Amino acid sequence: MTKVGGGLTLGDTAQMRSGQTRPADTRELGGGVSLWALLGVFWILFVGQAWTRWALSDDQFAPAPIFGPDTFSDSSLAVLRIIELVSLVIAAVTIWTFLIRPLWRQRQLxxxxMIVIGSLLAAGIDPMINYFHYTFAWNAHALNLGSWLAFFPLHQGPTRYAEGIAWFVPQYLYLGIGLAAIECKIILALRRRHPGIANIRSFSMAFVVILLLDIVIEQLFVRTQVYAFPRTWDALTVFAGTQYQFPVYESVFVAAYAAGFTYLRMSAHDxxxxxPWVHRGIQRWSPRLRTPVKLLSIVGFCAVWAALSYFIPWSWMSVNADSIISVPTFMMPG
Structure with missing residues (x-):
């Protein structure tokens, strides 16, 4: 193409005459931040209606009943309360470290x-774990106000059981942003020690570390009867047939959940x-709307990733479980 003037081509001048201009950066044309933000709006509306109807219900918004004849000893109850307290402290530290302190220092979100906020809202998906069957048994002695599964469309599982709010909501924080922070440190350390290491290798090594760490954490909760797994796949379960049976794929799904946030953070770092990749295309929005759109896109990502990495595969696997045990009556749904 023939050049004219200060390096412009005849094609450029033709575009100018027709009112068309070439974008300063073609990267602004790519990205799906608007779609992720739309998913975030959808999730807020969905979980908002579920929580609102749950709070206004006559029979669902109340502590789940505790059935006998099985009993939960005073010492076991004390351990449960300690776990709840420690979980709340960890949640507070996580919120301070990743949300409040940076917001205070940098005067921006x-x-x-955003991941902390998105993770807290993603906690609304939790009842989906029992969407088809009672495959995750909750201890009714935990601090709870029942469950909001009754307000999920087409659910088939029981709806009166004890979502242990004091410990399960913190899990969405420390199993998400907390484990992701650890993974990122591992990946960056591997890059410093082995320059040029492939992402697939560094991410895989970090994934295995988190997988093993979650197995240890989960054993604490199972052995103290905070929760149990009454329906699992025998071939992928350790201690199968006992009250402490543990499906290894539980930790695989948790590690996958954390890996999503790891990739999100590392994409921003790199x-x-x-x-991060979720925010690609944010330049198309006016500056005053960019922060809300970014936040909504992260909310959308958190909800979608929780569903894809954990709840959808878990719910599917619960349908064909073959290692089915009876749990103590204080873990039974009403």
Whole structure:
């Protein structure tokens, strides 16, 4: 193409005459931040209606009943309360570290802060674990206000059981942003020690570490009867047939959940402009709307990733379980 003037081509001048201009950066044309933000709006509306109807219900918004004849000893109850307290402390530290302190210092909402908010809202998906069957047994002695599964469309599982709010909501934080922070440190340490290491290798090594760590954490909860797994796949379960049976794929799903946030954070770290892949295309929005759109996109990602990495595969596997045990009556649904 023939050049004219200061390096412009005849094609450029033709575009100018027709009112068309070439974008300054073609990267602004890519990205799906708007779609992720739309998913975030959808999730807020969905979980908002579920929580609202649950709170206004006559029979669902109340502690789940505790059935006998099985009893939960005073010492076991004390351990449960300690676990709840420690969980709340960890949640508070996580919120302070990743949300409040950066917001206070930088006067802006950071990616980690958005992940914290998105993770707390993603906790609304939790009843889906019992969507088809009572495959995750909750201890009714835990601090709870029942469950909001009754307000999920087409559910088939029981709806009166004890969502242990004091310990399960914190799990969405420390199993998400908390484990992701650990994974990122492992990946960056591997990069420093082995320059040029492939992402697939560093991410896989970090994944295995988190997988093993979650197995240890889960054993604490199972052995103290905070929860149990009454329906599992025998071939993929340790201690199968006992009250402490543990499906190994539980930790695989948790590690996959954490890996999603790891990739999100690392994509921002590795990007020249500091943007994670979910925020690609944010330049198309006006500056005053960019922070809300970014937040909504992270909310959408958190909900979608929780569903894809954990709840959908878990619910599917619960349908064909073959290692089915009876749990103590204080873990039975009403």
């Amino acid at each position: 950071t990616l980690d802060g 990007s020249p402009d500091g943007l």
